[in-house]
Amino acid sequence: MAFVSSGYNPEKPMENRITDIGPRHFSEFLPPVIAKNKGTWLWHEIVEPGVLMHKAESGDEVYTVRCGGARLMSIGHVRALCAIADKFCGGHLRFTTRNNIEFMVETLAEAKKLKEYLNAQKFEGGSHRFPVGGTGAGITNIVHTQGWVHCHTPATDASGTVKVVLDELFEEFGQMRMPAQVRISMACCLNMCGAVHCSDIAILGYHRKPPIIDHEWLDNLCEIPLAVAACPVGAIRPTKKEITTEKGETKTVNTVAIKNERCMFCGNCYTMCPSLPLSDQTGDGLVIMAGGKVSNRISNPKFSKVVVAFIPNEPPRWPTLAKTIRQIVEAYASDARKYERLGDWAERIGWERFFEKTGLVFSEHMIDDFRDPAYYTWRQTTNFKF
């Protein structure tokens, strides 16, 4: 493995250096029919699950075939996508915000042929490579974070939990029988790189044990005032402690003390200080939240609410998670009205009925007690249902 230089000269880092150029302009990448009709689209329809048709003022039509993908993908997989785009789409493709892949062609016949081709491609292990779907009132791809694959703070894996939930809901990806779209999102810790807090259904990794304090190293690896300031509930204070080091010496170190009963396990201290790890095999697991949305359609955007306080991590296939999400989806699908998002349904029937119809168990953990906003979630009326 000999080192191959790109042309960069470490002796003179500024020599021919190019910086601050940003991305390429998007117009370099648009398929011709898209470039031609940009800004003049009239309307669209979903011809069949996974196939969209957009009509332009010019009379042009573009057919988009959408397929799902694991957002964690290899270059081999990307090259396979490129080969399909070369074969069917003149070398163009795009990705959606929800990690789907879109291939655009100009006739329905081509779209159908492409759909059939995509649906026929499988991995040796049996799973689809490019399943077509993710349109309309159905369940599309789950956006997610890194999890155990690549992150230092997760309370669970992201790719694995998403895989098992989408396996469970697979037929919904390829059909459109829901009252409205159901957006499912996954974040593997409270930092929520995935911003799942406004999803119809959110899967969230959560810790339940306060940080372990690495007293011997803390003062070397962390700024103690920053660790103290990082705690939103004031549970961390600076202290001195007599410890026995790994080598067996006794000494007094500057460190922190934590009031464990105040901790709500946000992990912000660990973000600031690597000597305060939280992760734990039995402590960590999943929260399910439901009823959020970002669209302004009919009702205002809203936050997801905690409907299951904890599900243990059950790798590799997280059966309780998959079963619980199926339960929520089925209750919603059979009871909500056309166009009604999951959160709008829950609000119309009342959250007391939501728990009844989904079969989920309400507990004290679902009553908000974090600061002012908590009050606004309690019931200040006699209007409730028995």
Next chain:
Amino acid sequence: MAKHATPMLDQLQSGPWPSFVSDIKEEAERRHKNENNVEFQIPVDVCDDLLGILELSYKDGTTHWKHGGIVGVFGYGGGVIGRYCDQPERFPGVAHFHTMRVNQPNGKYYTTEFLGQLCDLWEMRGSGLTNFHGATGDIVLLGTTTPQLEEIFHELTHNMNTDLGGSGSNLRTPACCLGESRCEWACYDTQELCYQMTLEYQDELHRPAFPYKFKFKFDGCPNGCVASIARSDMSFIGTWRDDIRIDQEAVAAYIGGEIQPNGGAHAGKDWGAFDIQKEVIDLCPTECMWLEDGKLKINDRECTRCMHCLNVMPRALRIGNDRGLSILVGAKAPILDGAQMGSLLVPFLKVEEPYAEIKEIIEGIWEWWMEEGKNRERLGELIKRQGLAKAISAIGSTPVPQHVQEPRHNPYIFWKEEDVEGGWERDIADYRKHHQR
């Protein structure tokens, strides 16, 4: 023969949804075969070791990635996330496994030529594993070693005319919906505005100078396909302020059942015949629509542009012609002080080159936040701490009822001295002349 046994991960190869495990295994095999005779610059068994360490996490239920390290390319304070595993002896292939964020083209359209170049680069100098895309929108290249960072950056900028994205306390890589490129509801050119703002603020993107991260997202309409209202410090959402354009013939076609409602989105279940009264008019949140002699009427002055009627009847109803955007500020996930949705700051702005008004608003907000924001305080938290009125004044704007859902519940108004006639300086002796102690 796989380098590490992965009995738990292997159970994720079955089931219909694309298996990331199968995909990584194939990549591992391709690297070993190396049919293209690539001079790999990082360990050939990086994919094997990634599967190995992931299997370990599946067994012991915890992560094996250490807290990030400070690595990057010269002159930039972001774009590279340092990552080291905590079991380097067992999994040397992923001992260093840094992430590089590459600024995606806006709207996420690609040519296979560009992707092919990127794949070649990442095959030789990285793990061959990617995310298309990260949550913020970047192309994420997962896993390389420190000596490769400058080499990759050199190749990206010199051969691909492409830059890194953001990380840390800076402007994060802006992202947008596909906008006018393929959507009839785009109220402005989201891709162009996103591109222009990305270029304008390259310094803020690459050189962290903010109290914390800052995100721009550009949604073409209130449907919000990039979720800007939930997850961007500054959210640009397309809207219009004149009348919805109505094609009465198409309305009749919907009523007559000739066109499927909602673009056919509900075709998977028999919901019965389309009923415009029940499905459109009665669901309008402002009750500003009615039928008159078979024609659909809208009192546009009362419409709040929620998009429902347009979504249900895309062939009959179209966005207005006087288009622009609303700006909302302060959205964020729960860390630290609880989740926040974006709050309306600017009800309406036209989107016109050279975007001077938009830049003024951005810079006014940044100036205030950089002056007043505490370390690691998101814009939304500053707004909560100091009040929305401060944000409105930071951009030199005037408060209007549109800024609030409802007026304040308490009379605890922070009057300023200059607002009160005669000021606040008073003499106690004067007071005592009329009020005995």
